[in-house]
Amino acid sequence: MKDNAFPKIHNASWPGIVGKGPDSEPPISLDKMLEMTAKAEVNGIKFDGIDIGLFDPHVDIHSSDDDIKRLADKVAGYGLNIGTLVAPIWGGPTLGSDDDRKTFVAMVQRACHFGKIFREHGVRQYGVIRIDSASSPEEWAKDPVNNTKLIAKTFREACDVAADYDEKLAAEGEICWGGMHSWKAMVETLEAVDRPNIGFQADMSHTLLYLLGYNAPEDRILPQDFDWSDRKTLEAGLKTVTDALRPWTIDFHVAQNDGTVHGTGSHDKTGRHCLATDPNGKLDVAKDAGYWLRDGNGELTKAFKHICWDGCMFDNDVMMKQQTWNDILATLIKVRELHGWS
Numbered sequence: 001m002k003d004n005a006f007p008k009i010h011n012a013s014w015p016g017i018v019g020k021g022p023d024s025e026p027p028i029s030l031d032k033m034l035e036m037t038a039k040a041e042v043n044g045i046k047f048d049g050i051d052i053g054l055f056d057p058h059v060d061i062h063s064s065d066d067d068i069k070r071l072a073d074k075v076a077g078y079g080l081n082i083g084t085l086v087a088p089i090w091g092g093p094t095l096g097s098d099d100d101r102k103t104f105v106a107m108v109q110r111a112c113h114f115g116k117i118f119r120e121h122g123v124r125q126y127g128v129i130r131i132d133s134a135s136s137p138e139e140w141a142k143d144p145v146n147n148t149k150l151i152a153k154t155f156r157e158a159c160d161v162a163a164d165y166d167e168k169l170a171a172e173g174e175i176c177w178g179g180m181h182s183w184k185a186m187v188e189t190l191e192a193v194d195r196p197n198i199g200f201q202a203d204m205s206h207t208l209l210y211l212l213g214y215n216a217p218e219d220r221i222l223p224q225d226f227d228w229s230d231r232k233t234l235e236a237g238l239k240t241v242t243d244a245l246r247p248w249t250i251d252f253h254v255a256q257n258d259g260t261v262h263g264t265g266s267h268d269k270t271g272r273h274c275l276a277t278d279p280n281g282k283l284d285v286a287k288d289a290g291y292w293l294r295d296g297n298g299e300l301t302k303a304f305k306h307i308c309w310d311g312c313m314f315d316n317d318v319m320m321k322q323q324t325w326n327d328i329l330a331t332l333i334k335v336r337e338l339h340g341w342s
Contacts, residue, residue, distance in 0.1 A: 004340030007293075008126070008306035009045075009332045010083050011037040011325070012253075014053030015273075019264035019313035028319060030058040031074075038078040040325040045333055049081030051127065051308045054111050055088035061110045068114055072121040082118050083127035083306045084170070084201075084251055087111035094154040095135035095147055095178060101154045104134065108158040112165035126305040128170040128251050129162060130201055131155070132177040133189075136268070137215045140178025140185075151179045152192035159195035170201035170251040175215045175261070176268035182216030183207070183241045190248050199250030202292050203310055204283060205257035205271040207245070211237040214261055228259065228282050242291040250303055252292055253310035254335055256281040264313045273311045275324065276331035286334035293339040300341055307335060 016028035030052075037047050052075075054061050059071065075082055087110070092103030111129045118124035133140070133151045140147045155169070162169050171190065175181045179189045190200060211234075213220025221237040228234070258280040261269040274281050295301050309328045311319075318324055 003342060004336050005342045006302070006305055006340055007252075007336060008048035008081070008083070009329065009336060010049045010051050010081075010306050010308040011040075011047050011328070012051045012053070012308050012310050013058055014055075014086060015310070015312045015314060015319065017053060017055065017058060019267045020316075021266060023266060024264045025316045027057055028316060032320075033058075034075065034078050034080065036319075036322065036325050038080060039322055040329045042326055042330045042333055045329070047080065047329060049083050049306065050075065051084040051086070052082055053086040053088070054114055055086070061088050061107065063114075065117060068117045069121060072118050072123045076121075076123045082124040083308065084130055085111050085115055085118075085127065086130045089131055090134045093134040093139075094151045095133070095139045101157075104154055105157045105161055108169065109161045112162050112167045115167055116165050128168045128199070128201070130170050130172055130251065131158065132172050132174060133179045135178040136176070137178045137181040140181070148179050148185070148189055148192055151189055152194075155189075155193045155198060156195055159193065159198050163195075163197050168197045168199060168250055170199050172201040172203060172206070173210065173245065174203070174206045174270045175209050176270040182213070182219035183210040183221075183244055184219045185216065186210075187244055187248070200245050200248035201251040201253065202242075202245060202249045203253035203255055203271070204285065204288065204292075205253075205255035205273045205310070207241055207271075208257045208259070208283060209261065209271040210241050212259065234282070238288060238291045243296060246292060246295065246301070249292055249301075252289075252304055252307050254285060254289055254307050254332055255310050256283055256285055258282060267313065273313060275311070275314070275318070276309075276327045285331055286338050289335045290339050293335075300339060302341060307332060
């Protein structure tokens with residue numbers, strides 16, 4: 001069906017920042033990201049909104065309420081909604097000091113405050129607050145049992161703060177974050193938090209790496225020297241991961257991956273985001289999104305009202321081409337045609 005209203009289709013602001021900076025290319029401004037998003041169009045269909053990373057140089061997390069309202073006005077002025085917000089928690093690693101963990105919770109609180117003002121403004125009707133452990137798998141591996149407890153304790157405190165704002169937190173499964181670096185560790189971390197307002201943010205690029213056991217060889221699903229033309233084995237692996245994590249999934253990034261890891265700037269290596277049109281992409285993006293958007297019986301879960309494209313660490317010359325965003329939008333439309341609802 002081409003007239004599905006849901007899930008809404010969003011772009012992300014943070015590819016203009018993540019992997020950019022002193023050790024890489026210059027960041028792309030929020031204004032430019034908004035402009036490219038608003039200009040994208042495929043057969044009369046446009047992006048519904050944008051998910052925003054609440055960090056420098058795009059956003060000052062300590063913005064005044066008036067500044068937050070001005071940001072809401074700016075996004076709405078492009079005809080876009082705001083969905084999920086990324087809390088800038090990396091200055092407060094969960095496996096750091098007590099003060100670090102206080103900083104983590106404080107950053108979640110600030111992100112929730114942005115979300116509240118955006119909701120009151122009317123520009124945000126759905127979406128969650130995205131977090132991670134802000135600590136490395138190496139740090140976690142020094143004491144897996146107690147470090148998982150420490151991450152869970154910090155997440156619980158953040159959940160309690162988020163509950164005051166009627167917000168949900170979504171932990172993004174990325175191999176570069178301790179306690180979230182494998183599909184099994186991710187489930188264990190979420191179970192340990194034991195709060196109703198936490199869930200999983202699935203990114204198709206990052207979760208593909210779970211199948212290969214990067215940073216957790218013991219949890220590898222696909223065989224060594226896997227032949228990527230063996231679609232049947234790949235689909236079985238995708239089913240294993242999604243069956244484990246789908247019940248937790250409350251936010252979703254559509255993405256492509258070529259089966260490798262990548263990092264630029266200060267960002268550690270994680271699942272390599274590829275262009276929607278990349279011939280080396282290992283996923284059938286529109287079809288494989290269904291593993292997350294449908295349950296084991298093939299029924300739509302409708303667990304979230306929007307989907308977001310994530311394409312971090314693309315080169316600036318790629319990101320500055322309007323065609324890039326049109327191709328991405330076309331891919332998201334295909335996902336909605338296959339797995340959407342009205």
